[in-house]
Amino acid sequence: MNTFKLRTGQVLFALAVLALLLYTIFPFYIAIATSFGAGTGDHVYTPAYFDLRNYLSVFKEQPFFHNILNSALVSFATVAISLLIAVTASYALARVHFRGRTMLLLTVLGVSMFPQVAVLSGMFELIRMLGLYNSLGSLILSYTVFSLPFSVWILTTFMRGIPKDLEEAAIVDGATPWQIITRIFMPVLWPALVTTGLLAFIGAWNEFMFAITFILSNENRTVPVAISMISGDSQYELPWGPVMAASVVVTVPLIALVLIFQRKIVEGLTAGAVKG
Amino acid sequence: MDTSSIGAQGTKTATSPSALPRLGASTGRAKAELSGLSRQRIRTAWLFLTPMMIGLAFVAGWPLLRTIYLGFTDATLSSIDSYSFIGLENYLVYDNGHWYGLLADGLWWKSVWNTLYITVLSVSIETVLGVLVALILHAKFPGRGLVRAAILIPWAIPTVVSAKMWGWMLHDQFGVINDLFMTLHIISEPIAWTVNPDTVLGTIVAVDVWKTTPFMALLTLAALQMLPKDCYEAARVDGIHPLKVFFKVTLPLIKPALVVAVVFRMLDALRIFDLVYILTSNSEDTIVMSVYARQALIDFQQIGYGSAASTLLFLMVFGLTLAYIFATRLKLDGSGDH
Amino acid sequence: MSSIEFVKLDKVYKGLNNFHAVKGVDLSIKDGEFVVFVGPSGCGKSTLLRMIAGLEDISGGDMYFGSRRVNTLAPKERGIGMVFQSYALYPHMSVYDNMAFGLSLEKASSQNIDEKVREVAATLQIEHLLERKPKELSGGQRQRVAIGRAIVRQPNVFLFDEPLSNLDASLRVQMRIEIIKLHQRLKTTSIYVTHDQVEAMTMADKIVVLSQGRIMQVGSPLDIYNSPANTFVAGFMGSPNMNFIQVTANGSQLAAATCDVPRSFEVPFQHQGAATLGIRPEHIELTPQPGALQLECQVSVVEHLGNETLLYLNTDVSDQPLVVAVAGEKSMQIGEKLSVYLPPQCCHLFDANGDAIARLATTKPN
Numbered sequence: 012m013n014t015f016k017l018r019t020g021q022v023l024f025a026l027a028v029l030a031l032l033l034y035t036i037f038p039f040y041i042a043i044a045t046s047f048g049a050g051t052g053d054h055v056y057t058p059a060y061f062d063l064r065n066y067l068s069v070f071k072e073q074p075f076f077h078n079i080l081n082s083a084l085v086s087f088a089t090v091a092i093s094l095l096i097a098v099t100a101s102y103a104l105a106r107v108h109f110r111g112r113t114m115l116l117l118t119v120l121g122v123s124m125f126p127q128v129a130v131l132s133g134m135f136e137l138i139r140m141l142g143l144y145n146s147l148g149s150l151i152l153s154y155t156v157f158s159l160p161f162s163v164w165i166l167t168t169f170m171r172g173i174p175k176d177l178e179e180a181a182i183v184d185g186a187t188p189w190q191i192i193t194r195i196f197m198p199v200l201w202p203a204l205v206t207t208g209l210l211a212f213i214g215a216w217n218e219f220m221f222a223i224t225f226i227l228s229n230e231n232r233t234v235p236v237a238i239s240m241i242s243g244d245s246q247y248e249l250p251w252g253p254v255m256a257a258s259v260v261v262t263v264p265l266i267a268l269v270l271i272f273q274r275k276i277v278e279g280l281t282a283g284a285v286k287g
Numbered sequence: 288m289d290t291s292s293i294g295a296q297g298t299k300t301a302t303s304p305s306a307l308p309r310l311g312a313s314t315g316r317a318k319a320e321l322s323g324l325s326r327q328r329i330r331t332a333w334l335f336l337t338p339m340m341i342g343l344a345f346v347a348g349w350p351l352l353r354t355i356y357l358g359f360t361d362a363t364l365s366s367i368d369s370y371s372f373i374g375l376e377n378y379l380v381y382d383n384g385h386w387y388g389l390l391a392d393g394l395w396w397k398s399v400w401n402t403l404y405i406t407v408l409s410v411s412i413e414t415v416l417g418v419l420v421a422l423i424l425h426a427k428f429p430g431r432g433l434v435r436a437a438i439l440i441p442w443a444i445p446t447v448v449s450a451k452m453w454g455w456m457l458h459d460q461f462g463v464i465n466d467l468f469m470t471l472h473i474i475s476e477p478i479a480w481t482v483n484p485d486t487v488l489g490t491i492v493a494v495d496v497w498k499t500t501p502f503m504a505l506l507t508l509a510a511l512q513m514l515p516k517d518c519y520e521a522a523r524v525d526g527i528h529p530l531k532v533f534f535k536v537t538l539p540l541i542k543p544a545l546v547v548a549v550v551f552r553m554l555d556a557l558r559i560f561d562l563v564y565i566l567t568s569n570s571e572d573t574i575v576m577s578v579y580a581r582q583a584l585i586d587f588q589q590i591g592y593g594s595a596a597s598t599l600l601f602l603m604v605f606g607l608t609l610a611y612i613f614a615t616r617l618k619l620d621g622s623g624d625h
Numbered sequence: 626m627s628s629i630e631f632v633k634l635d636k637v638y639k640g641l642n643n644f645h646a647v648k649g650v651d652l653s654i655k656d657g658e659f660v661v662f663v664g665p666s667g668c669g670k671s672t673l674l675r676m677i678a679g680l681e682d683i684s685g686g687d688m689y690f691g692s693r694r695v696n697t698l699a700p701k702e703r704g705i706g707m708v709f710q711s712y713a714l715y716p717h718m719s720v721y722d723n724m725a726f727g728l729s730l731e732k733a734s735s736q737n738i739d740e741k742v743r744e745v746a747a748t749l750q751i752e753h754l755l756e757r758k759p760k761e762l763s764g765g766q767r768q769r770v771a772i773g774r775a776i777v778r779q780p781n782v783f784l785f786d787e788p789l790s791n792l793d794a795s796l797r798v799q800m801r802i803e804i805i806k807l808h809q810r811l812k813t814t815s816i817y818v819t820h821d822q823v824e825a826m827t828m829a830d831k832i833v834v835l836s837q838g839r840i841m842q843v844g845s846p847l848d849i850y851n852s853p854a855n856t857f858v859a860g861f862m863g864s865p866n867m868n869f870i871q872v873t874a875n876g877s878q879l880a881a882a883t884c885d886v887p888r889s890f891e892v893p894f895q896h897q898g899a900a901t902l903g904i905r906p907e908h909i910e911l912t913p914q915p916g917a918l919q920l921e922c923q924v925s926v927v928e929h930l931g932n933e934t935l936l937y938l939n940t941d942v943s944d945q946p947l948v949v950a951v952a953g954e955k956s957m958q959i960g961e962k963l964s965v966y967l968p969p970q971c972c973h974l975f976d977a978n979g980d981a982i983a984r985l986a987t988t989k990p991n
Contacts, residue, residue, distance in 0.1 A: 027423055028434060035438045038452045038497070041463055050461045100339035103332035115336070117612065122347050124608045126558040128577045129601035132357050132584055132594045133350025136367065156346035159339060176713035179680050182324065184727035184774070185701035188331040194726075198717040217445035219561040220577075224585060235447035239565055251455050258448040265443045273436040276443075280502065281509040323699030325682050 039262070046256035065256035069241070074230050075257060078237040082261075085147050085233060086215040089154040090208045096155075097162035097207065102192050104163065105170035106178060116167070123160030127220045138225055149225040150233065154218060158211040165210070165279055169203035170196065206279035209272055213265065234261045351601070358595035364588035377595035389595050394571060398579040404488060405575065406556040409495045414549055416496065417503025418541075422533075424504065425511045435505075442501040450565035453494045457481055484572045491573060495562060499555070503548055510544030511537070550611045557604050576600045627690045627704070627781040627814055629654040629677065635685030636672050636838075646672040648838040649686070654831070657812045659805075663825040664835035665861070670818045671786055673835070677816060678784050679703050690781065706775030707784040710791065712767045714759040720746075720770050721755040727778045745777045748807075765796045772804070776811070783808075783815040789824065801828060822862050826850070834858045856979040859903050865935060865950065867973070868909075870902045870943045874974070877985075881942035890918040890967075893985045894974040900982070901975040906935065906950040908971035917966035922947060924961045929954065938965065 041049070041056070046066065048059030069075045103109075104116060134153060143149040173196065181191045197204065219235045226232050232240070238257045242249065269276065358377055362370035379388040389395050424435055441449065456462050459479035468474045480490045514537065522532045560577035567573040574582075580600060584593030629652075636647035647669045654660050662670035675681040676688065679700035688695050695703055714723050721742055728738045746752045749769045759767055768788060775783060785804070789797045805828055808815055819825055825832050826846045834841040834849065834857070841861075842854040853859035859867045871882035874896040878889045882899070892902075910917065922938035925946055934955040937946040949965055957963075974982045 024423070024426065024428070028428065031420060031423060032434060032437055034497070035441055035501070038449070038456060039440060039444075041456055042448075042452045045455060050455070050458075050463075055461075055463060055466050096338045096342060099335035103335040107328045107332035109329045109332050115340075118343070119339075120612075121605070121608060122343055124554050124604055125347060125351065126577060126597070126600050126604050128558070128560065128580045128584075129354055129597045129604075130347060130350035131354070131581065131597060132362075132590050133353030134346070135584075135590075136353055137346065137350055139367075152346055156342050159342060163339060174711060174713065176709040176711045177715070179678075180707070180709060180713035180715070180774075181726075182680065183678060183700050183705060183707045184778075185730045186726075188328060188335070190730060195715055199715075213443055217447070219445070219447050219564075220581065224581070235445045235561075238445075238451060239447050251458075251461075254451055255455065258444075258451055262440075262444045262448055265445075266440055269439045269443045270436050273432065273439060276439060277435075277505050277509065280505055323697055323702060324679050326697075327699060 042255045042258050042262075045251055046253075046259050048252060050251060065252035066260070068250075069253045069257045069260070072253075073237060073241065074232075075234075075237060075260075077230050078232050078234045079260070081147055081231060082216055082233040082235075085150045085154065086212050088151045089158055089215040090211045092151070092155045093158045093162050093211050094204060094208055097159060097166050098192060098197065098204070101163050101166035101170050102188065102196065105167045106173075107188075116164075119160045119163050123157075123164065125157075127157070131220070131224060134221070135224065144225065145227045145231060147226075147231060150215075150218075150222060153221045153225070154215045157218075158214050162207045162211055165207050166200075166203060169200055173199060202275060203279075205272065206275040209268060209276055210279050213268070216261075216265065354594045354601075355598050356594075357590055358598045360591045360594075362590040362594075364585070364590055367590060370591065373591070377592045389592065389599065394574060395579060395596065397571065398574045398576050401488065401573060402557060402559065402575040402577075405492055405495065405559060406553055409492045409499070409556055410549060410552050412492070413496045413500045413503045413552065414545065416500045417548070418507050418545070420500060420504035421507035421511055424508050435508075438501045438504060440501075441498050442505075446498065446561035447565055449494065449498050450562050453490075453497070454481060454566050457490060481567050482570075487567055487570065487572050491563060491566060494566065495556070495559070498562075499552060503552065506544060506548040507541060510541040514540050550607070554604055554607060557600070557607070576603075628656040629782065629814065629816075630689040631686065632688075633686035634673070634676065634683060634688060636669070636676060636681060637684045646838050647676070647684075650838075650840055652833060652840065652843065654814060654816065657814055659808050659815045659817065659828060659830045660833060661825040661829035661831070662816065662818045662833045662835060663820065663822060663862075664841075666820060667837075668835040669838040670820075670833075670835050672838075674784050674786055674816060674818045677703075677782070678705055678707055704781040705784055706778060706780035706782070708768075708771045708775050708786065708788045710787040712759075712771040712788075712791075714767060714770055714774070716759055719756050719758060720751065720762070720773075723759070723770055724774045724777045727774070731778075741777050742773075745773045748776075749773050764792050765800060768792060768800055772807070776807075781814065783813050785815065785817040787819055788817075790819070790821070797824075804828065822864065826862070832862075834861060836861075852981065852984075853903075853973065854981050856901055856903065856975045859973060859975070859981075863905055865906050865948050867903045867905050868943075868947050869945070870904075870947075872900050872902045874898060874900045879974075890969070891916070892969045892972050892974060894982050895985060896974060896976065896982050899977045901979070903973035903975060904967050904971055906948040907933075908968065909947070909949045910966040910968060911949070911951060911963070912966065913964075914966045914968045917968045920947070920965050920967065922963055922965055924957050924959055924963065927955075927957045927959070938963075 044050075044056065044058050047061060048065075049055065049057055051059055104112060104119075138144050138149040138152070141148075141152075143152065177195065177199070178191060181195050186194065216233075217235060218233075219239070222233045222236045223239070226236065229237075229240075234257070238254065238261065241254050241257060357370075359372055359374060360370040361373050361376075375388075377388055379386065379390045381387075385391075420438065424431060424438075456464050457480040459465065459477050459482070462477075462480075464480065465474070465477040469477070478486060480486050518536060519532070522536060527535075558577055559575055560581070563573055563575050563578055564581075569582075576596065577600065580593050580596035582593075583589050583596055587593070631650050631652040634647055634650040634652075636645070638644040638646060650669075650673065662673060664670050672681060676683055679695070679698060679702075683696050690703065715726065718726065724742045724745065725738045728741060733741075742755075743752065746755055749772060751766065751769050751773060754762060754766055754770070759770070762770065771788070788804075789800055792800060801824060804817075817824075817828060826849075829846055831843065832846055832849050833843050836857050842849060842858045844852075844854075849858060849862050853862065853867075856869065860869070872879040873882055874894070876897070877891050877893065877895055879892055879900070879902060880889055913919070920940050920942060922940045924936060925939050926937035928935040928937075931954070933953065934951045934957075936949040936951065936955070936957060938949060940947050947965070976982055
């Protein structure tokens with residue numbers, strides 16, 4: 012009786028896990044299948060052919076390779092610049108007592124809540140003023156500032172976790188704050204830096220509104236915009252095969268990151284929210 | 288017996304307790320000098336904060352102020368450098384027996400309603416789902432790490448991609464959703480999910496839930512993993528029903544974390560743009576505040592009017608953030624590091 | 626090398642209740658002395674040490690190293706080396722790099738660094754560990770590295786913040802001896818914070834007993850043991866704790882306060898009124914002594930420690946059991962009645978404020 016109860020429980024649990032997996036992965040499976048011809052004719056759920064025609068067409072008919080490079084460039088630059096600024100700022104916020112610290116942290120938190128559209132017109136002006144309109148610089152600038160608040164927020168949480176003794180040992184050894192950051196904290200905190208960098212990378216890689224507003228020419232677009240712009244012969248019917256092929260191409264690196272750094276990403280999300 | 292030294296030397300008795308009260312006055316002494324360390328650290332702290340503050344001020348603060356200001360002008364995209372101040376006209380103006388402006392525009396109110404509808408529905412559903420998923424992932428089973436990574440995928444992929452994927456799956460003729468539902472006899476004929484006014488908002492909520500439940504689940508899971516094990520063991524020893532344990536022990540304990548996650552998601556949902564823009568572009572049935580504002584700004588080139596709409600959205604988000612900060616009295620002063 | 630002088634040193638943590646951690650401390654430490662700050666947790670001993678290190682601002686008063694006022698100097702300008710309770714080794718650096726870090730910041734030549742690090746490593750017998758990371762070391766080895774890191778820059782003052790509290794008992798004794806030997810060799814002024822009175826007694830040239838931010842007594846270990854300045858020091862130093870009996874003094878005659886039938890007892894003190902009589906467990910005798918106070922007791926608990934036996938005795942002179950330490954093994958039955966003897970020359974007397982009353986010179990023993 013008891014074992015029966017246990018077994019049905021286990022079966023139900025396994026079913027729940029399976030349903031969960033199906034729910035999260037099925038759309039992505041359909042995307043892959045479609046990129047190989049599913050959804051045409053009799054093939055509803057399964058691929059119709061096993062060649063790369065849709066993938067080739069994406070790269071042939073659009074500057075998609077260029078778009079990927081743009082996205083990579085913008086994302087890496089965003090990560091590098093925002094980490095550099097965030098590391099020093101979060102050191103100050105986490106480890107030094109000064110007046111106005113709480114106010115500053117609140118401001119940072121506030122900025123991370125800004126709706127993008129709220130700064131769109133002002134940002135548009137600024138970017139035209141700086142001569143960055145229709146250039147990747149406009150995206151690097153806006154993404155850096157939008158990823159800065161949560162990078163600072165997360166790194167501040169991590170920096171608070173470093174034992175006070177460790178910093179004081181370095182102070183007694185004669186290290187300046189800059190030396191403490193570069194020679195002690197950054198090596199100790201590299202997992203946190205990876206986490207923060209990943210979140211900033213994903214944010215920049217996926218961003219859409221600034222990208223579609225500040226970039227005009229096909230060659231300078233990032234991948235989310237490029238995918239949104241793929242169109243077919245008629246206005247009403249999209250070439251779903253190529254669209255899905257492009258989606259798969261864009262998503263694969265992210266899935267790889269997620270699979271490799273799953274634990275770190277979760278840590279970062281948690282540090283940003285739960286411990287805040 | 289070792290008593291040779293008793294009383295031999297006068298001990299160096301320092302201040303004895305009875306003689307001390309007079310020293311209490313020293314608190315009021317002249318301002319303490321900061322040591323070289325403190326001075327150097329505070330100076331460096333501000334130096335280290337400068338790049339961030341400059342960045343935030345020029346690329347977030349300034350544009351925000353400009354947006355708010357432009358909301359009081361008649362600027363357009365073509366004449367962005369020459370405009371005039373028109374007061375509240377973008378918001379509300381009475382002219383020739385008619386009210387004009389944002390607050391008199393039915394479409395604006397529709398966008399507000401849609402935004403709130405999506406936010407409330409989506410966040411409630413994903414909270415419940417997220418807790419369920421977190422409970423599943425909290426149990427130990429083979430392949431848990433892989434499942435956890437799998438549920439991160441919807442969160443990690445670009446919203447544009449998930450919108451396209453679902454747009455295709457929800458396609459009225461070739462989409463698998465219609466096929467699936469008809470095979471399962473849930474519906475009798477294909478539905479144009481993203482076009483039909485009756486289904487389109489629900490569709491957006493469904494896709495949003497799919498994409499954001501992982502975030503909720505992972506935050507909840509993290510909270511679950513921080514719970515003390517002993518109170519569960521105590522509950523088990525006492526033979527309390529698991530459901531009762533969940534509602535009486537687990538839920539109250541993870542509530543603070545859950546509240547944070549809900550607020551983060553609400554702020555996010557209020558800004559919803561990508562999904563709606565891609566899935567149902569230009570449809571008035573699904574217009575949300577971000578889409579409305581951007582449409583006015585870029586598509587209709589009415590910088591002033593669009594800025595006014597943006598300002599209202601900002602105020603809503605800002606109000607919610609402030610309410611949250613004051614309600615929870617966020618502990619920002621990093622306890623424990625001094 | 627350096628002497629250290631505190632003048633009315635104050636530390637107030639600004640905050641909601643302005644915690645006054647150190648209150649008007651005056652102290653002078655001689656060059657080359659090994660000074661131990663001891664006291665219960667929260668007594669201000671660590672704060673005082675951190676003020677010497679320059680890690681805490683000084684809220685009031687002055688601090689001098691030699692004749693130099695150091696109040697506003699940064700830690701690295703003070704010429705100190707510090708060993709932390711948690712060791713605080715840099716986890717990502719090898720032992721060698723941990724020790725070399727401070728020197729490399731001073732821009733010493735790599736040959737110079739190498740010489741010094743290897744020399745110190747040899748002294749501490751950690752040469753074979755130089756390439757390892759801290760996490761690959763045992764607690765005792767980490768402790769040595771932490772000490773090595775402090776020594777290598779040849780500071781004028783060594784600061785130790787409860788350095789042995791994370792070690793197990795036997796290792797603690799061993800490291801204690803090594804630190805003493807090291808001090809004998811280097812003769813660097815050392816300040817050592819601990820809550821462990823055994824460490825204080827065994828290591829110190831001079832003990833500073835602190836309580837609630839104030840100095841209770843300064844003196845050599847035997848001074849502190851033999852002539853505690855007040856009931857706090859008397860009760861804190863010595864294990865097991867000193868017995869206290871509430872008494873009323875009339876000249877040199879004492880009568881127990883709780884006892885119905887006043888029993889008089891002559892002691893080498895002069896006092897009038899309420900007082901506290903103190904006597905250490907190891908000074909109470911089981912055999913009659915000339916002039917000693919005889920107390921009738923009943924055994925309530927017996928603790929066998931092997932080298933000595935502790936008897937907890939109920940008496941009619943105090944609510945607290947009287948603790949008696951007897952050398953060696955002593956078999957006793959619970960409830961057994963016996964007499965104990967308090968020799969007057971081993972007694973301490975404290976006035977109503979808890980301050981020690983001076984012993985009369987005429988009764989100086991022997």
